[in-house]
Amino acid sequence: MELAPVRGTATIEEVAARAGVSRSTVSRVVNGSTAVSPSALEAVRRAIDELQYVPNRAARSLASRQTRSIALVIPEQTDRFFGDPFFASIVAGIGEVISASDYVMNMLIASDDASAKALAYLRGGSVDGAIVASHHTSDTFLERLADVVPVVYGGRPSRVRPDDYYVDVDNVEGGRVATGYLLGRGHRRIGTISGPLDMPAAIDRLRGFREALADAGLEPAAVEDGDFTEMGGALAMNRILAAGPLPDALFVASDLMARGAYTALRERGLEAGRDIAIIGFDDSAVSTALHPALTTVRQPSLSQGRHMASVLLDILAGRPAVHATILPTEVVERRSA
Amino acid sequence: MELAPVRGTATIEEVAARAGVSRSTVSRVVNGSTAVSPSALEAVRRAIDELQYVPNRAARSLASRQTRSIALVIPEQTDRFFGDPFFASIVAGIGEVISASDYVMNMLIASDDASAKALAYLRGGSVDGAIVASHHTSDTFLERLADVVPVVYGGRPSRVRPDDYYVDVDNVEGGRVATGYLLGRGHRRIGTISGPLDMPAAIDRLRGFREALADAGLEPAAVEDGDFTEMGGALAMNRILAAGPLPDALFVASDLMARGAYTALRERGLEAGRDIAIIGFDDSAVSTALHPALTTVRQPSLSQGRHMASVLLDILAGRPAVHATILPTEVVERRSA
DNA sequence: GTGAAAGCGCTAACAG
DNA sequence: CTGTTAGCGCTTTCAC
Numbered sequence A, B: 001m002e003l004a005p006v007r008g009t010a011t012i013e014e015v016a017a018r019a020g021v022s023r024s025t026v027s028r029v030v031n032g033s034t035a036v037s038p039s040a041l042e043a044v045r046r047a048i049d050e051l052q053y054v055p056n057r058a059a060r061s062l063a064s065r066q067t068r069s070i071a072l073v074i075p076e077q078t079d080r081f082f083g084d085p086f087f088a089s090i091v092a093g094i095g096e097v098i099s100a101s102d103y104v105m106n107m108l109i110a111s112d113d114a115s116a117k118a119l120a121y122l123r124g125g126s127v128d129g130a131i132v133a134s135h136h137t138s139d140t141f142l143e144r145l146a147d148v149v150p151v152v153y154g155g156r157p158s159r160v161r162p163d164d165y166y167v168d169v170d171n172v173e174g175g176r177v178a179t180g181y182l183l184g185r186g187h188r189r190i191g192t193i194s195g196p197l198d199m200p201a202a203i204d205r206l207r208g209f210r211e212a213l214a215d216a217g218l219e220p221a222a223v224e225d226g227d228f229t230e231m232g233g234a235l236a237m238n239r240i241l242a243a244g245p246l247p248d249a250l251f252v253a254s255d256l257m258a259r260g261a262y263t264a265l266r267e268r269g270l271e272a273g274r275d276i277a278i279i280g281f282d283d284s285a286v287s288t289a290l291h292p293a294l295t296t297v298r299q300p301s302l303s304q305g306r307h308m309a310s311v312l313l314d315i316l317a318g319r320p321a322v323h324a325t326i327l328p329t330e331v332v333e334r335r336s337a
Numbered sequence C: 001g002t003g004a005a006a007g008c009g010c011t012a013a014c015a016g
Numbered sequence D: 001c002t003g004t005t006a007g008c009g010c011t012t013t014c015a016c
Helices: A012-019 A023-030 A038-051 A057-064 A078-083 A085-100 A112-123 A141-145 A171-184 A200-215 A230-243 A255-267 A285-289 A301-316 B012-019 B023-030 B038-051 B057-064 B078-083 B085-100 B112-123 B140-145 B171-184 B200-215 B230-243 B255-267 B285-289 B301-316
Strands: A069-074 A104-109 A129-132 A151-154 A165-169 A190-194 A222-225 A249-252 A277-282 A295-298 A324-327 A330-332 B069-074 B104-109 B129-132 B151-154 B165-169 B190-194 B222-225 B249-252 B277-282 B295-298 B324-327 B330-332
Touching (some): A012 A023, A012 A038, A023 A038, A057 B057, A069 A085, A069 A112, A078 B085, A085 A255, A085 A301, A085 B078, A104 A112, A129 A301, A151 A301, A165 A171, A165 A301, A171 A190, A171 A200, A171 A249, A171 A277, A171 A295, A190 A200, A190 A230, A222 A230, A249 A255, A255 A277, A277 A285, B012 B023, B012 B038, B069 B112, B085 B104, B085 B255, B104 B112, B129 B140, B129 B301, B151 B301, B165 B171, B165 B301, B171 B190, B171 B200, B171 B249, B171 B277, B171 B295, B190 B200, B190 B255, B222 B230, B230 B255, B255 B277, B255 B285, B277 B285, B301 B324
Parallel strands (some): A069 A104, A069 A129, A104 B104, A129 A151, A165 A324, A190 A222, A249 A277, B069 B104, B069 B129, B129 B151, B165 B324, B190 B222, B190 B249, B249 B277, B277 B295
Antiparallel strands (some): A295 A330
């Protein structure tokens, strides 16, 4: 029995025949080599067009030892990944750059259970390089990834090795500036809702928070882990509410958690900006969707995504690439603090 | 100059040599053929292990004419895709089934500008099949996709062809039931916020709404397009608010739009469930995160995702597959209506 | 500037 | 049950 009907089936051979040249010449045209005479070029182009020729990817990879595709590895649960607009921006930024190149991007949502398979995929020579979108200290499989293909990390990896590439924002500084902003508004009893402490970004923001407070001779009024999720933010807020008197102000380490905190506050008839000052982190779409609009630390996620992609493209092209790119943050003042 | 350092480089040849058998036998083991003697099998397994052998994907595809990978095509803008928890469930469901198989899934976020490239990718023989996660009537490129690889659609395509495969919920019925629920609570001046009318799901839900109303001898109190986005829902709500007296009740065709509507209402001091009854559609995570919790039409998105994947797997395996799978909806009663 | 020839690493008949 | 033999469709020296 025949297999499924043949697809975009013209082969390079057929194109060559139709154009009256050899396979080599067709290959040269397809790959943009300059060493082709105008007439041959024209003939080949026409043949490609008429036959709707699309080079077979597998054959190409096999021969050239390049796949022209890169993996975007997301070491998160699906709902976590989709829940946070931060990832949306990162992916958009990466996609923008990649789709302008001749690479394609394969997204791999590699939560723990799937990681073995994901690693096998990556090791099977399926991609030329990888971008790892976020990082938990528990993601051990990622460490082996860099031995196999060039990798660019989004955010500083937990253990930076000398030849690692990563693009990050200055999270310590971001945490410090956020806290400084609160201090500058006269608040003294300041708490924080942090991200999960197995993530460098969460650790760093918390550190910036602590340092700024220490510099002012103050103690944190509260420190709760909100897991970088909306629900986690609400729960953390509830714990703070239950623990004692309401702090004057809160540094919430992601906009999404701030949304959760808003909800928890509202349930008690409390309002951000009126009863407690709140500053978030991200400046994602949720910060303006919130009421009152969230004062937050802007992190350029789109641009972070773009940078990650171009660093990887640089590496793949053999161009010199920057190992550590650190992007700036800034406070965006709105109504909540 | 050498190319980048060799990767998971052991070849089938080396494994064969080490195990003292021929390439064919190794291939048989790798592909799970039964016709291998226990001793050979054991030897090959050990060799694979020691060499950390991972078959080269390109070579395999080229020889077998199968890629063992499927594409998940998302014809949406990145932020739209990430913004809606509906997609999160769909992707989770698909991922669950696919990762239990030996296929890998490539997500292709193919907004209009990237569609040519996406199509070339799909035609280049990069995947064995595709799942199309949502459908706009304007997505013409999708129609050509089915000529190239087996496709399963999420949601009824705008023009169903006899040999199409799709998995959908009964959106007309869902719209009807939602509206019937409102009617049953005694409401008479009922409006709707619909999805974008270039999407079959939006069209169908609106039709169910109209039909239920017509059956009751009623006219819609309002019909506004909310574009299936949170912002769109808020804007639609504002238009309804501006247009005249507040309707008694609203059927909002997605939970996410309902969230937007809540916000718009709150800005005027109005509250869902108290000043106006609201029923949503999806039963996604946002419906319970809302205050008051959203009464909504539950659509089994996770299961829809699972079904799409298994239908595609059936097709690829040459098993008989169901052309149209229609999943049921049900009203989940909470506080808003 | 162009073609011939030699694989890339694997699967799939086909003998045995 | 196992090895041999042909390719899969393309890139890439290497001559011409």
